[in-house]
Ligand SMILES: Nc1ncnc2c1ncn2[C@@H]1O[C@H](COP(=O)(O)OP(=O)(O)O)[C@@H](O)[C@H]1O
């Protein structure tokens with residue numbers, strides 16, 4: 001039920017904006033590289049958006065600005081009506097590497113954000129919630145296992161739980177499954193779709209796989225490099241829930257072709 | 270007949286039997302090969318003494334050495350003067366190691382965590398570290414006298430540097446992802462240090478501790494050689510000056526046992542504390 005509601009919200013495109021970036025630019029002072037120029041992004045509640053572009057076009061820079069890790073040089077960055085001026089608990093983030101700490105059990109890794117923000121007692125209390133989340137991602141029974149016994153995919157599932165434990169308003173995902181093999185990646189993408197729907201999550205994904213962007217997203221921000229700018233925002237109106245066999249449909253194919261065309265044009269510039 | 274049977278089975282039905290070639294020496298158990306090397310060593314030793322290749326003052330026979338080992342062992346067990354001497358050396362080593370750990374860890378954190386430490390303190394540490402540290406022994410004796418203080422100081426002085434280096438290297442071991450993750454969680458500098466950088470640096474710190482454990486023994490004994498006192502080093506020095514070579518040999522052997530015990534203690538602690546880091550004890554394993 002919540003799933004279809006989220007999908008309806010997203011496709012209607014008129015639900016409340018959660019995250020708004022307006023005319024954001026970033027010049028790295030160190031080497032004067034203009035990484036971003038005049039980028040505007042609006043994330044609606046419960047929607048899934050992706051940013052795609054060639055390597056070096058500023059995707060990670062954009063995500064770091066959204067995460068409050070680095071300041072923008074120009075423009076406005078507003079999350080839930082509050083300007084972003086540093087890391088915040090309503091932002092959840094995930095990287096290419098799971099980055100679980102090997103001296104902590106899976107569940108201890110998951111409650112780490114709580115331990116850091118609210119102390120040890122709160123972290124102990126949060127373990128119940130961590131168990132629920134592990135159940136959601138299919139890691140029930142691995143609570144007290146140390147990370148070196150988890151496979152790459154399992155580690156990323158645990159990282160998803162760690163991201164969700166603080167109940168963030170927006171999930172920022174920087175190529176989260178690109179270190180996995182292709183089969184695991186497809187499966188994790190479907191899992192991600194399901195989890196986001198269940199949690200009514202607002203997600204923003206960095207990827208350089210066109211197919212991955214299309215299968216997951218409501219909106220795809222296509223970027224072109226040097227300096228990093230938006231080429232176009234492509235709306236994906238495939239029905240939800242998406243399944244892997246949609247990849248073979250003509251509609252999927254034409255979307256992929258269209259985005260590839262945009263990217264090639266960006267490269268040619 | 271059996272050959273005919275095998276031939277009757279088509280190739281595709283046969284199980285693949287793969288005999289891996291392992292050289293004979295690789296298959297011998299470790300205990301056996303170690304005993305073998307020891308036996309060869311004893312044999313060569315016995316041979317060289319009984320053929321009169323070396324003077325008995327330079328090299329006693331294995332038999333003599335063994336007799337003296339028993340004698341010293343009895344003396345140690347009965348709590349006689351040798352045990353008192355050993356106890357003094359043990360105290361020097363333990364105090365020296367404890368001091369080196371406290372100073373080395375503190376300096377290591379200062380150097381590894383602050384830009385000031387890295388820029389302003391590290392160069393001096395590197396400069397001192399390249400000096401032959403035992404050359405400071407007479408200074409310590411002059412400052413602290415002939416008691417155990419001067420030995421503790423030299424032992425600590427030698428063991429501190431590897432611990433500083435290990436700690437600083439450990440703090441630098443944290444990868445970019447972990448740092449970024451802690452930043453996104455809004456962790457303070459102290460939280461990042463305690464919950465991430467220090468635990469992540471433990472393998473390097475233990476490497477420093479192990480080198481320190483070897484250095485602290487060398488420091489205490491050198492201190493006793495050069496600064497007198499009543500420790501085990503003094504016993505060795507006296508025995509050597511009396512040309513009592515078997516005694517020197519057995520004293521060194523007992524001393525090595527103590528050194529080994531200290532090293533084993535550090536390794537044991539490492540296994541407990543850094544249980545999650547396979548590479549730091551793979552290889553120490555049987
Ligand atoms: N910390 C930094 N300092 C200076 N330049 C940087 C830094 N990070 C990235 N850049 C530059 O900014 C541009 C965009 O990088 P990035 O955001 O990592 O791109 P992407 O993630 O799309 O590959 C690149 O030209 C890169 O060299």
Ligand SMILES: [Mg+2]
Nearest residue numbers: 056059060061
């Ligand atoms: Mg990147």
